[in-house]
Amino acid sequence: MTSAPAIGFECRPSRLLRRALIAVAAVAVLAVALSGLALWLKLPLGLAAALATWRSVRRLAAVPVAAAGWSAETDWTLRLIDHKDVPATLASFRVFGDFVLLRLQTVEHGVQVLLLAPDNSDADIRRRLRMRLATMQPDGAVPQL
Numbered sequence: 001m002t003s004a005p006a007i008g009f010e011c012r013p014s015r016l017l018r019r020a021l022i023a024v025a026a027v028a029v030l031a032v033a034l035s036g037l038a039l040w041l042k043l044p045l046g047l048a049a050a051l052a053t054w055r056s057v058r059r060l061a062a063v064p065v066a067a068a069g070w071s072a073e074t075d076w077t078l079r080l081i082d083h084k085d086v087p088a089t090l091a092s093f094r095v096f097g098d099f100v101l102l103r104l105q106t107v108e109h110g111v112q113v114l115l116l117a118p119d120n121s122d123a124d125i126r127r128r129l130r131m132r133l134a135t136m137q138p139d140g141a142v143p144q145l
Helices: 015-034 039-061 123-134
Strands: 007-010 065-070 076-080 085-096 099-106 110-116
Touching (some): 007 123, 015 039, 076 099, 085 123, 099 123, 110 123
Antiparallel strands (some): 007 065, 065 076, 076 085, 085 099
């Protein structure tokens, strides 16, 4: 049997996640506005929710990773926006239905979190990633097939 082929994909911020964050923030601000708190408490709480959301949305848009690749072994490579290739290791991952969340550790840039969602990645790439991640051993090594 041959080993698993390399997987490469481009990384774009998820518009779906950004919209969900804004919707949750709107509900939080509405809940504060409709609460029985005094006005002098409502204003800073609503402003804090709005600023936290704004900061999160900006952080999502400022990811320096343009593409990622997983070799046939366990080696990860991140292509940054400035076209520099950086080696990385898979710190952790989660699979939520069609969503794949990857935490990749680099020496120079720390932890980079990549969310592959239906609106920013190909369904076949996510399927291949889910299948390959499911075969990983607890120590992070991919078993040889």
